[in-house]
Amino acid sequence: xxxxxxxxxxxEAFETEMKQQRDRARASWKGADKGAIAPAYQQLLGxxxxxxxxxxxxxxxxxxxxxxxxxxxxxxxxxGIDAELVLDQTPFYAETGGQVGDxxxxxxxxxxxxxxxxxxxYPAVPA
Numbered sequence: 001x002x003x004x005x006x007x008x009x010x011x012e013a014f015e016t017e018m019k020q021q022r023d024r025a026r027a028s029w030k031g032a033d034k035g036a037i038a039p040a041y042q043q044l045l046g047x048x049x050x051x052x053x054x055x056x057x058x059x060x061x062x063x064x065x066x067x068x069x070x071x072x073x074x075x076x077x078x079x080g081i082d083a084e085l086v087l088d089q090t091p092f093y094a095e096t097g098g099q100v101g102d103x104x105x106x107x108x109x110x111x112x113x114x115x116x117x118x119x120x121x122y123p124a125v126p127a
Contacts, residue, residue, distance in 0.1 A: 021098065024095075038071040040066070040068055040071055040072055040073045041071070043073070044065065044066045044086055047065055047066075048088075050065075050086065050087055050088065050089060050090055050123075051088065051089040051090075052089075052090065052091075052093070052094075053089055053090060053091045054090075054091040054092065054093050054102075057091050058091050059091060060089055060090060060091050061109050062087040062088055062089050062090055063087065063088040063089075064085060064086070064087060064088075065086050065087065065088050066084075066085070066086035067083060067084070067085055067086070068083060068084040068085075068086070069081070069083045069084075071084075082119070085106075085116065090121075092104060092118060092121040093121065094121045094122050094123045095120065095121060095122040096122070096123060101120050101121035101122050102118065102121050103118055103119060103120070103121075104117075104118045105117055105118060106118060
């Protein structure tokens with residue numbers, strides 16, 4: 001079908017992405033054992049799960065409940081550092097079951113200034 005429409009398929013890139021997805025899927029199953037969940041995630045789970053709003057809205061005002069750098073909680077980060085951000089609620093769909101997680105941006109509610117780019121979304125702790 002791709003050929004009929006004048007497209008080419010990059011098989012090598014596809015196989016690379018599939019391997020990465022398989023690795024992520026295996027890692028998420030390994031995390032299903034509560035003993036395998038990093039302490040920072042266990043602590044955040046004790047505060048409750050992030051409420052998903054994406055079925056009814058595409059934006060939301062959320063509270064940051066956790067900021068993690070390499071699976072350790074931190075209070076702040078310098079600009080330009082990749083980290084994990086846990087929100088109390090979000091319209092971003094988390095990557096599960098082979099589906100791709102949402103991408104986007106976070107903005108300061110008061111100024112409208114972009115404060116972070118969302119590169120991937122996933123549940124840190126299996127449901």
